[in-house]
Amino acid sequence: MRTPLTVKLFAGLGPRGWLAVAAVAFIAWVLVPMAHLMLPESHPLHVSTYAITLIGKILCYAVVAVAMDLIWGFGGILSLGHGLFFALGGYSFGMYLMRQIGREGSYQSDLPDFMVFLDWKELPWYWSGSDHFLWALFLAIAVPGVVAWIFGYFAFRSRIKGVYFSIITQAMTYAAMLFFFRNETGFGGNNGFTDFKRILGYSITAPETRLVLFGLSVALLLAVIILGKVLIASKFGKVLTAIRDSENRVMFIGYNPVHYKLFIWTLSAMLCGLAGALYVPQVGIINPSEMSVANSIEIAIWVAVGGRGTLVGPVLGAGIVNLSKTWFTTSFPEYWLFFLGLLFILVTLYLPQGVVGLWAKIKARRAEKAAIAASRAEVAAAPAPRAPAAESKIPNGTAAKGA
C-alpha cells in the first residue's frame, strides 16, 4: 500500500508553503512579464531586461545552492566541486545553442566558429545529435549524473569522508577545467561557447524568450525545493540525516550508507546540470572558468550564509551573496574577494546556522524575553517573593540551551 506521490506532495509542504509557491509563481509568470512588456521604461515599476537576466541567473544559482544543501546540509558531505556539474550541464546545453547559430557565425560555416578556426572539417563524434533540443537537455542531466555517479561510487565505497572528500572534489573540478581549457577537447578552449543566436528557433535576446527562460528558472527552483521537501520528509531523508549524524550506527542497523550517499550525490549533480542548462542561454556564455575552484567554493558559501539544513536558506544565501557581488564588482571590483572572505568568516563565527538561524535566534530571544517578563509578573503577584533573581535565571538558561 503506497500513497500516491501527489498526495505526498501536498502533505509535504503544508497550506502556507503552497500559498508561498503560488504567490511566487504568480509574481514570476504574471506580474513580472506584465511589468516588463506593458509598462514604459520610464515607469518606476518597469522591470528592465537587465534585472530579468540578473534575477534569472541568480535563480539558477539558487537551484545549485539547494542541490548543494541536499548533500551538505542534510547528507553532511561537503562538495567543493559542484561548479563542475553546473558547468557540464551548461556545456551540454551550450552545444545545442552553438548548433542553433547555424551559418550566422563569423565564418558562415555549418561548424561552430572555433572548429573552423582549428581547421576541423567535421563535427567530432560527441557533437552528434547536439542539434536536437531534447538530446541536449538529456545530456545536461545525464552527463553530470554519470560523472557524479562514477566519482561518488569510488569515493564512497572507499569510505572517503570529510575534508578528504572535499579536497578530492576540488581536484576533480580543477582537472576538468584544465581539460576544457584545451582547444583540442572540442569545447571552444578558454573562450568556451558564446554569441548564441537562437533557442528552438526563437531569438535568444527577444524579451519574450528571456521572460520564458526567467519563468522556467522560477519553475525549476520551486520544483527543486518541493522535491527537496518531499525527499527530506521521507524515510530516505531520515536515513540521510542519520548518516550525517552517526554513520556507524546507520551501518550497524543494516543500511548501506554508500547507496544512500550515491543516490543523493548523483541527484544533486543532475539538478546542478539542469540549472547550468538554464543559466547558459540567459547569461549568453559558458567557459571553463565556471569550473574554477573558487566558483565551487562560492557555492558552499551561499549555502553557509543562507543556512545549512534548511531549504529556504540556500536560496536566500545565493540571493544575498550574488546581489552583493553584483554591486561590489561594479563599484569596487578589487575588493569583492576580500568581502567574500570576510563574509564567510563572520558567518562561520557568528551565524553557524546562517541567515535562517539568525531569524530563529531573534524569535527565540523574543520568546525568552516574554517568558522572563511573565515569570517576573508572576513573582510580583505572588504574596511572598522568594529569590526572584534565581527564578528569572531558570528560563534564561533553558532558552539559551534550546537556541
Added chain:
Amino acid sequence: MRVESSISRNAPADGQQEHWDGAASTGHVLKPGELDLSHGVMLYLDDITVSFDGFRALNKLSLQIDAGELRCIIGPNGAGKTTMMDVITGKTRPDSGKAFFGQTIDLTRLTEPQIAHTGIGRKFQKPTVFENHTVFENLELALKTDKQVKKSLFARLFGDDLDKISDTLRQIRLADQADRPAGLLSHGQKQWLEIGMLLVQDPKLLLLDEPVAGMTDDETERTAELFVSLKGKHSLMVVEHDMAFVEALGGKVTVLCEGSVLAEGDLATVQADPRVIEVYLGR
C-alpha cells in the same frame, strides 16, 4: 581491495566443506544466507588474531556462543572486548582466524550492513543514537525491514510496525518521550533507546557493550530483567564491568585478558580462579 560478497553468494570456507555433506546427509536443507543453527552454535570464533601496528589486540581468541545463550564477557581494560565485537560486526577484519555466524555464514567476508541483516545487532559502549531524530524515528529507522534506497524513498509505516514500535517504547519506558529529540534524553535513557533499537531490529545475536554504564541502580535492575527475558529467544553477549549486574544476569562468564580467553565458567568459579584474581588484583 575488498570484494563485495553478498550474503547469497556466501559459501563456507575450505575447511568447512565436509560439513556441507554432513548436513545434507542428515536431510537438513541448507539455504544460502540463512542462519543455520543445526548444531546449536550461534557464534563461533576460532583462533582470531588482530594486530594494530604490532600490538595484538586479539591473540588467538577462540569463543563459542550457543543459540539462546546469555554470555557475559568481563576483563580488564585493553583485554580486547571491543575489538572482538568489531570483528563480529565486520568493522575490523581479523589478520587470521575464523568467525562464523551459525554454521555457514562467514562474518569475515561480509560488510557491516550485511552482517546486521543476517541478524547481529550491536550496542556501542558510548550510547549512540540519532540525536537530531525523535525517539520514535530512532526506532523507526532501526525497524527490521528492507533497507534499500528504493524502499526508503516510498516507505510507509504499517499497523504492525507501529504496534512493534509502541510495544518497544513501553518496554524501554520511553513511551512518553516518543516525540522528543533523542539528544535531549538522559544518559541512561539513551542506553535504553539504543537497546530498544536493537530489539526492533529483531536480531538473533545481540552484542551489548557496557549496557548499564551511567544507569541508576533501579534502571540497572530493570535492564537485567529485560536481558534475562530475552534469553532463549535470542543469544546475548554482554560486556560489563558491573559485577552485581553480571551476577543478576546469571549464565556463563568469559574472562578476556590480553586478547585471549583466560577463564570460562559461572561467575563464582571464575571469581575463584587464581589467574583471574591475579589479573584483576595482582601486579
